[in-house]
Amino acid sequence: MASLDQYSLVLELALSLKANGSWAGETHVQKAGYFLTTLLQVPMGVEFILYKHGPFSFELREVLTDMEANGFIKWQSIPPYGPSIGEGELGSILRARFPGLINIYRNQVDFVAGQLGSRNVANLERLATALYVSKEGYAGPARVNRIVELKPHVDVLLAEKAVDDLDRITTLAFDSNLVLNNQNRA
DSSP: OOOHHHHHHHHHHHHHHHHTTOOOOHHHHHHHHHIIIIISOOOOSOOOEEETTEEEOHHHHHHHHHHHHTTSEEEEEOTTSOEEEEEOTTHHHHHHHOOHHHHHHHHHHHHHHHHHTTOOHHHHHHHHHHHHHHHTTOOTHHHHHHHHHHOTTSOHHHHHHHHHHHHHHHHHHHHTTOOSSTTOOO
């Protein structure tokens, strides 16, 4: 089972995404969690794999399920869209009593939410996949080719845009000293 500090961090990420224009569905939280973990090296305690729509963590899905069962989050459905995370009955109590990780990683959470909050699911898939292939060791034009290879439905121009966006976000993160282990660029 995840720690209450971990639950608090995930809830804060979801709420910060919402505050930055995100629908804050599971995909948004997954991709934002991937950026926190992979780019900024925030230890969320979950592992990600490349899955159908980009990097995905089954462990994070379990954390979200546990959080719902414990009343920390609730899913809100507003047709025609899918479910959006909202704060559950015990969410504010959780964040008040377990602010440790929130306090430590506030700048990283705010940065990721600010960079990803207004993006749609398709854009998040491309951007997170660009980070994934960069971490695989691909560089230059090979990143675009690898994205298209992994995601044949992604147009080359959109893959190029994702790589350009990733490079901009990465540079901004490093220049702002938000990367915890400031050794490895994406």
